[in-house]
Amino acid sequence: MKKFINDPQAFVPEMLQGLALANPDTLTYVPEFNLILRADAPHHDRVSIIQGSGSGHEPAHVMLVGDGMLDGACPGDVFAAPPTEYVLEAARRLASDKGVLLLVNNYTGDKMAFEMAEELADAEGIKVRTLFINDDVAVEDSLYTIGRRGVAGNFFVIKAVGAAAAAGADLDEIVRIGEKVNAATRTMGVALTACTPPAKGTPLFDIGDDEMEVGVGIHGEPGRRRTTMTSANEIVDELLEAIIPDLPFSSGDDVALMVNGLGGTPISELYLLYGIAHARLAEKGISIGRNYVGSYCTALDMVGTSVTLVKLDDEIRSLLEAPAHIPVRIF
């Protein structure tokens, strides 16, 4: 296993410890519950936003905690939902007078943990709602979901509800915005290699030297088809041809375009893919109001990419443009 780790079981806590040491003024690490919280949260004049999911998708979501984004992240172990009591503890610690929103990608394990935590938090008098994200067009049901999976597009939901919360919106309004952005967002990915969970020590699935998995999930779940590797042009075409008709996106639309890396893909290739996607959309009369190129939501060390489109209107654009301050930065 070609990884920088000590004890595979300690992979997540050691990563969170490093993240906290790198951000001593802004983040608090709560090792007993595996939480990363804003050091200055909760703000009682704002709804608190919490995202939970398995680990292994970094920078999502522990590195998205900060002003204008998440107030806290509640990660599980690699590719595993956090325990209900950890989610509940996050809600307790971030309970604000305006309420708490739990953001969850639509996976069965996460859904169970968060719905249970919502019930328990509610019983304790915490004002709380849960919002599920399901932007992946690849498959309708999957290995770990009933319904569509939540993948890289969750960035846009987090950014939008984070901006609305920072502006003082109330919980109902924030839920409305989150649902609206989720409904306007579509993603599909492709893997060229499998990923290797630290505790497993070997690749999660076999894939040939000339093969790719189209429609892959962010835990290495099967997608639409296993096929022979093709050119960057053909890969972008296949992803866009799945995404565009699904909403649908149409000529005259203004969109946000994300080209996301799945962990092992260098940024040079992501910009190459971006150029192709940009040109294809322009040919179709779709204009790109905002663009995002980088590794936002990964599957450990998987070599792969996903493309996300978000249909913009004035409200969504302005929420995406709002300032935010999170640990991931280049200086």
Added chain:
Amino acid sequence: MKKFINDPQAFVPEMLQGLALANPDTLTYVPEFNLILRADAPHHDRVSIIQGSGSGHEPAHVMLVGDGMLDGACPGDVFAAPPTEYVLEAARRLASDKGVLLLVNNYTGDKMAFEMAEELADAEGIKVRTLFINDDVAVEDSLYTIGRRGVAGNFFVIKAVGAAAAAGADLDEIVRIGEKVNAATRTMGVALTACTPPAKGTPLFDIGDDEMEVGVGIHGEPGRRRTTMTSANEIVDELLEAIIPDLPFSSGDDVALMVNGLGGTPISELYLLYGIAHARLAEKGISIGRNYVGSYCTALDMVGTSVTLVKLDDEIRSLLEAPAHIPVRIF
């Protein structure tokens, strides 16, 4: 070859095209000379800063062009120096009344191209100086250098001279600052895998499933030793034990600490490494005034990392803290 590419020969221009399409307001792509320039450069009240090198190190250096950093980047093909005439053309297009600084990592091919370009530009009446960066402590001479190699630490030189140029410093002052930051910066890296140049299509060297290359260069050059993979703790210790005595860094020093990914390493592992390095330095009484965790200077898709320390004083700290605006961002 598990890459998102079309024609391997077109890898660099297609990447640059994507970068330009993603940044239409701030960057200009000059395909005839493979240049990425600030759209609003040159500014005649500022020294223009140009970095050249082979491609394959992204985001270095084409994605570091922007206000407060580089005015232009002059990349060659993958791992190859740019032609002299391309460097000369960059100097012509960015010639300002206050002069031009050419930044070059210390590799023989780049050194020749840039020294020749400097002579030709000078003969044309352009006020120009060249500064060589050599932060890598791994080896004294190497496969492609006489003297030490320039690697990820060049980020700090770029950031500092970029800030000084934005503040209106003159060329002599900027050269002084660049030399000072270079002299205060030390780096060493380790590779767990080789990288695969698109035009070659196969890994640049063989490395066993349980091996790592300590002191690797950013083109896959051999380092200090090939050895059996060890834990993250032991790897950080070996890198710091090479870096710390070299300057030397001592108890009471304030430093910038960068944990850099070499292209195929996910950010989760970089934060894990950061936590170890932070703790080790604290034990030695060295305080971390600024930290940098991410992939700043890569070797294509290589799985690996490097650690950089910069000894801070008030002047360097303030130049590193100055605002800058470049394409790489997370929103």
